[in-house]
C-alpha cells in the first residue's frame with residue numbers, strides 16, 4: 233500500500249487525522265521523521281466525476297501522457313501536482329514544499345500549526361482586504377506564469393492560504409504548462425475569479441484586461 237511505504241521507507245513518521253475530506257482527495261495531518269508537521273494529500277481512486285475532468289488538464293500538457301486506465305490517470309495526477317509544486321517553488325512562488333509522491337499520495341509541508349490549517353483567503357476578515365493584498369496575489373500569479381511557465385487553472389479564494397506574511401498557493405493538480413493549448417483560457421478564468429472575489433471585498437482591482445496584460449509583460 234502506498235501510504236504504508238511512505239511510512240515504512242519514506243518521510244512520514246505517523247499519520248494523525250484527516251484535516252479536510254473533499255470529493256476528490258483527503259488531506260491528512262501527519263508528522264515527519266524529524267518531528268515536522270506534514271500534509272498528506274490522498275487522491276481517491278473512485279471518483280467518476282473527477283475522472284472526466286482530469287483528462288483535459290493532462291492531455292495537451294507536453295510534460296505528461298494520459299494513462300490507459302483510471303488508476304494510472306490518478307497516479308499521473310498526483311505526480312503532476314508534485315511536479316507543479318516543485319516547478320512553482322523553483323521559480324520562487326510560495327507553495328507548500330513538496331516532499332514525496334507515491335502512487336495517489338502527495339506529501340508536502342503543512343501550512344498551519346498543530347494540525348490546524350492556515351486560513352484560506354476566503355476566510356480572512358473583510359477588513360484585511362486591500363489593493364496591496366490583491367497585488368500580492370497578482371505578483372504570485374505573474375511569477376508562476378512567467379518564471380515557472382505554469383497556469384494554476386483552479387485559482388480562487390479557496391486555493392490560497394494565508395499564513396503570517398505568507399500567501400501560499402495550493403492545490404496544483406490541474407496546473408498546466410503555458411504550452412497547453414488551453415492555458416490562455418485557464419489564465420483568464422483564474423484572473424477573472426480573483427478579480428470577482430476582490431471586487432466583492434471592496435477592492436479597486438482595475439479591469440481583467442489590465443491585469444492580464446500586466447501578467448504577461450516583463
Ligand SMILES: Nc1ncnc2c1ncn2[C@@H]1O[C@H](COP(=O)(O)OP(=O)(O)OP(=O)(O)O)[C@@H](O)[C@H]1O
Nearest residue numbers: 252254255256257259271328341342343349402403
Ligand atoms: N499543505 C497544506 N497544509 C495544510 N492544509 C492544507 C494543505 N493543503 C491543503 N490543505 C487544506 O486542505 C484543503 C483541501 O486541499 P486542496 O485544495 O489541495 O484539495 P481539493 O482537491 O481542492 O479538495 P476539495 O475537494 O476540498 O476541493 C485546503 O482548503 C486546506 O484547508
Ligand SMILES: [Mg+2]
Nearest residue numbers: 390391402403
Ligand atoms: Mg482546493
